[in-house]
Every structure is written in C-alpha cells, then in structure tokens.
Amino acid sequence: QSALTQPASVSGSPGQSITISCTGTSSDVGGYNYVSWYQQHPGKAPKLMVYDVSNRPSGVSNRFSGSKSGNTASLTISGLQAEDEADYYCSSYTSSSTVVFGGGTKLTVL
Amino acid sequence: EVQLVESGGGLVKPGGSLRLSCAASGFTFSSYDINWVRQAPGKGLEWVSSFTSSSSSIYYADSVKGRFTISIDNAKNSLYLQMNSLRAEDTAVYYCARDPSYCSGGSCSLGAFDIWGQGTMVTVSS
Numbered sequence: 001q002s003a004l005t006q007p008a009s010v011s012g013s014p015g016q017s018i019t020i021s022c023t024g025t026s027s028d029v030g031g032y033n034y035v036s037w038y039q040q041h042p043g044k045a046p047k048l049m050v051y052d053v054s055n056r057p058s059g060v061s062n063r064f065s066g067s068k069s070g071n072t073a074s075l076t077i078s079g080l081q082a083e084d085e086a087d088y089y090c091s092s093y094t095s096s097s098t099v100v101f102g103g104g105t106k107l108t109v110l
Numbered sequence: 111e112v113q114l115v116e117s118g119g120g121l122v123k124p125g126g127s128l129r130l131s132c133a134a135s136g137f138t139f140s141s142y143d144i145n146w147v148r149q150a151p152g153k154g155l156e157w158v159s160s161f162t163s164s165s166s167s168i169y170y171a172d173s174v175k176g177r178f179t180i181s182i183d184n185a186k187n188s189l190y191l192q193m194n195s196l197r198a199e200d201t202a203v204y205y206c207a208r209d210p211s212y213c214s215g216g217s218c219s220l221g222a223f224d225i226w227g228q229g230t231m232v233t234v235s236s
Contacts (some may be wrong), residue, residue: 001171001172016113019190032220032224034219034220036119036221036222036223038223040153045205045226045228045229046147046155046207046226047226048222048223048224051212051219051222051224052212052219052222054154055212055225056217057212058213068212089154089155091155091157091221091222092221093221096169097167097169098155098157098160098169099145099221101154101155101156101157102154104154106144
C-alpha cells in the first residue's frame, strides 16, 4: 500500500488561506468518502480535524474545511493563525479494509 | 475522561519481541474499533493494524503482516500488539487510536481516529 501524496511543505501569512492536497488512487481516496485530516504539533499526538472528506468533529474550528475531486482530497485552512503551524496528514480508508496515510505536510505561518 | 494509554515500549535487539498494551477508559471499549499507528523518528504516520469490534476482524499493514499480532481483553478494556522478529525499521512511537465510527443518515465513517494515546517508544537496535 503506497502512501498518499502530499506536498512536503506549504506556507502562508496570518489571515491568509492555504490548501493542502492529498492524492491517492481509485482504491483509496477516489473510491471512498472516507478521507480524514490530522494536525500534529511537535511532540504531540495527532488531532482529528476533518473526517469523511468534509465533516468536522465537535470543537474543531470552521476555518478548517475539506473537499475531494476524483483521486485528490484537499484541506483548506482559512484565516491562518500562528497556532495553525503544525504538520498535517491526510488518510483514507482503502479497498483492503486498511488505512493509508499521506507523507505529511509542514505548514509554516510566516 | 475518555482516554487511551499505551505502555510496553522499550529497547529491543533486532529479531527480538515486545508486547505493547493499550488501555482504554471513559468509554465502552468493546463498542469501538481500535487501531495501532506508528511514527518513526522525524517521519510521518504509518497505519499498522486494526481490530474491528463489530466483527472481531483484524487487519495488518503489509510491513508487519506475519510478525505482529493484535489481541484484545474486553474485561480489561485493553488491546495488545505482540511484535515479533523486530527490525530496525520498526523503531517508532506507537500510538493506539479509536475509530469513533461517526454515523449519520444510516452510514458511518471509517478510518477516522478521534482519540489517540500519548504513544510508547519502541527502539530496535543492537
């Protein structure tokens, strides 16, 4: 199972919006609406930010939104804040009943 | 408080074995799928294995299949990961994570992990 493809890094200034892409195949991202996104600060456990492509768990800011087109999912963070600086990972349920993660994207808030 | 707590990590020689534990509290353990996810130092997340509560099905990543085994003790609200034939590339922080299976309109989520433990470090080195 190959990892999903994410850009290694993205950056943006406070108040701006950024988008992180996550590309898979028809056996994972493209085949199911079971894409999740996680935020991870250094030394901490990941935090679920989006599930089922575009749903947010209770307590997650509406500045975080998800979408999908074909084999590519995206996470958009609007109104960037300093505390958004972290690593972000996408994941997808797969046709093998497993889960595959993306390689991770480091977000820098300039 | 809803939480997962991992234990059992440590230093082990290549070819050795280790058993990790994941203890749950604050929720009905037997009603949820529980997964193991690992993260090598400075690297990304890698899904390792899952236990599906509804069917007791177990799945493994190809990288650990045949070497790692999940077991569960519902009486102790605990999930275990028996790791055999350990390799240097198994060195990582191992997290257990809960799949909440959010349900709406007759369908439920899959593969989303809402509760994570603090992780336990496994180092495979001679």
